[in-house]
Amino acid sequence: MKVLVTVKEVAAVEDEFQIAGTSIDETYLEYDLNEWDDYAVEEAVQLQEAGIADEVVAVTIGPERAEETIRMALAKGADRAVRVWDDALEGADLLDVGAKTAILEKVVEEEDPDLVLSGVQADDDGFGATGVSLADALGFEWAAVVNHLDQDSVESGTASVRRELEGGVEELTDVELPAVLTIQTGINEPRYASLRGIRQAQRKEIAPKTLGDLGLDAAAVENELTLTDMYEPETESDATYFEGGPEEEAAQLADLLREKGVGAQ
């Protein structure tokens, strides 16, 4: 069985930052593997270690810089990777769901996996849509916001999953393979890449592909969404702030808490 994992390099923003136009100035960004995708990679690698997956392939849409991030997936155990980038994608503030779906659909068709794992959402654009959109485009089954996967069920051709609903309720669902599952944080404990893994990752293949390589042209990734403005949300804070160093702040807070009857016993 082959498992494909979609991963994305996302930018984390420092506490203090400046916006330039409709993007955040590069100086204030640090790039990392999307948190949700980290859990998806771990789930795939665990399927491999259990002898259920024969091969784990990571796929990303991103510029050359993103290879650093995808090597993290390789260091954690993915066998090889595919990276799609193209001049036609350069400079887009936002790649919409349709464009991402069109690209990943072609990669999945080439790779022909039985199972695709994807993070529920990416921490940068927060669309939370690519996995399910991709499944529908492929004619695959799917389940969104999965926080448990029964490994044995996968072997028998049906993924038995738990979906994390709101309010501490989980839904138990069976979906036929091939399927796309969008993975929620907390489904497992993502491993740190070992030094050995990091060394091995250097020798693993990251195949670069352009839109042309996938049989697509620029029209396939035309964006209907345009970012027109970016700004820091207005703070609505009307909180009373305690100031004057930790001891003084703690003392003021203690007064308040005593007033409220906290710790009176």
Add this chain to the structure above:
Amino acid sequence: MTDVLAIADHRRGELRDISFELVTAGRELAAETGGDLHVAVISGDTERFGEQLQLDGVDTVHTVEDGEEFNHDVYAQVVTQLFDAVEPQFLLMPNSVNGLDYAPAVANRLGLAYVSDVVDIGVDGSTLTATREMYGGKVETTTAVEADQVAVSIRGAEWPVTDDTGDADIEAFEADVDESAVRSTVTGFEEVGGGDVDISEADVLVSIGRGIEEEENLDLVRDLADALDATLSSSRPIVDAGWLPKNRQVGQSGKVVTPDVYIAIGISGAVQHVAGMKGSDTIVAINTDPNAPIYDIADYGIVDDLFDVVPALIEEFE
């Protein structure tokens, strides 16, 4: 094509709040487009749900009978057919966990531009403008959508719930569901993380987030909770890391709590967390980042390092 079609959300026999927020958002959009507002409810007790959705500003409620509970294969087919029948300009869906499970499929099937998790929407001429957050809520963005028809999912708790009764027509919609395309089966529901402590019953909560950095540091907040005779709770990352059990998690996917005092320590205040604790009487936040969204709802704030403030606070109560 000026109408708006909104799809209600329900679970285990109850319409969820987001259904009534969708009506509010839909009513605003319909006022701008000059079209009608259609609301649809699929599966469950559609007769009762239909009546509950006869709200002011709603023109037509479409009820679609098909099983008791949500199934994404059914929803994807039915919403697609409803869209073709109503031909709306805007299709509104909830950005709930169930919305995440069918809305992108509907958008793909219909070839619609899709903009998700929006916190505000408007119409500028024929262009939809959507306000969204990016980078975990650090920035807000405006997105223009250049398309005749657009699918949108809206974030919960951003629009007021409406309950003003109206006189909408209720129409049963006969969907033609292809059962061979239903390849997912919901086999049940389970409440998670009962456990020893019910944080929703606590009067005082000491709640910890990512700021605690290491599992070993949890002892520090445990000591504080003991000193204050409070109950320990946390935001999602602490539970994800396995440092505290699921029954301690406050938030959208955890417990909703309403204590007298909620002390948020090292918690940034992501919208999912805030959804679970905003009903607390008094909210105190301790965080090094003065721009953390937790301060938007806090009554009292200390912008400082928790590793300095918490020990000092413990000393105050010892």
